[in-house]
Amino acid sequence: MIRATSFNGKTVAVFGLGSSGIASARSLVSGGATVAAWDDGEAGRNAAAQEGIPLVDLSQADWSHFSALVLTPGVPLTHPEPHWTVKKARASGVEIIGDIEIFARERAAHAPNAPFIAITGTNGKSTTTALIAHILRHAGRDVQLGGNIGRAVLTLEEPAPERFHIVEMSSFQIDLTPTLKPTVGVMLNMTPDHLDRHGTIENYAAVKERLVEGAEIAAVGIDDDFGLAMLQRRVRVGPAIAFSAEKSLAPGYSLLDDTIICSNREALAVKLGSLRGIATLRGKHNAQNALAAVAAVRECLNWLGQSSDIDWQGALSSFLGLPHRMEEIGRIGNVLFVNDSKATNADSTEKALLSFPRDVFWIVGGRPKAGGIAALEKYFGGIAKAYLIGESSEDFARTLNGSVAFERSGTLDAAVSAAARDATASTGVEPVVLLSPACASYDQFRNFEIRGESFRQLVEALPGVVMRRAS
Incomplete structure (x- = not known):
């Protein structure tokens, strides 16, 4: 656990008592703070x-006693309107921070040169974060992984000169980390998301950009206009490197026949590792994730004065991927079953349909996002049949009507049964039963993880299936 010694002797309010909130409270108490913790639930x-954490009803508390409010990232800071705790904190001049800000202050106070790689972007954050950690572990480094993936950051071991902290950050977490200054800040991509919390995509992008603004080195994906503009602003003030899955770069990280290369300004290229045949890094979106990961690790090692001559190919090839993200879970003969439950919007599902361009038996639906699946129309030609589940069924049926054969399965178990039946009867070379819902799970499942695990269990129960390892 990381002790919040920077708050020793101070009184701190903590609101939101999920895993990160409880970890924050424990860290603060261990560091010598007096904690007043509360949750609406x-x-x-x-x-x-x-856990023995002191509870105080913050709606009735005297806020003049508090030095800070540690807010859980899921609580609205600005849009659609500030949470009541935010209003009380601002009225009393109390700073509002998150758990990663506590980590940043402890690192600055005790180990300012400890390697810290922070990753953000709209899509691919978790895969990129996990891949960075995997590459470093493969190279024998001491690695701590957390933040928006896995463990709450304050439950990790303390920063130290030879210990790498690899931290995934959502826009909500960046908003609560005013002194964020990673060794390497990775910005993957920008597409519209969380506009209910940020108001506009411009506001959303501005929050994301803070991660690279404060970094010693910025690694920025330039395959969208927002990323390109961020890189152009960053190069005026500090070290930055670009990566692209679409363009050849000099300098920067890009692809040459599926091989990751790093080129200097004279276009002299170093080959670092091939993605060909790596199932866990299939598709252009995963090529961008791999480029970002390699760039982050290599630039961080160079910044630290350490050798970046590591086994890139071995590290990439041995990456197991993440559950629920284009996860190949099993086969019946030549039929492949893929769990992409993490695809909760059309933009994410687009990545899967690009990766499997034909003979797709698509399980889709749930609680729909704005725009539904209309943006995926250009990929309908590769879909053999769709199986509609959840609240979105009638809306998606109207979108698919006349373009894709479909049936209203209603529930995931019915969809898996029907899709397996049809795929095993297909004459395709490698038919794919693809759960990529393009929807939130909340109509039928508590979260996308439970939806994905349910899919895994249903597939495992099919006659003749050979399952891959659980991620």
């Missing part, structure tokens, strides 16, 4: 009480 308060 009884379950959160009970969980904190079981």
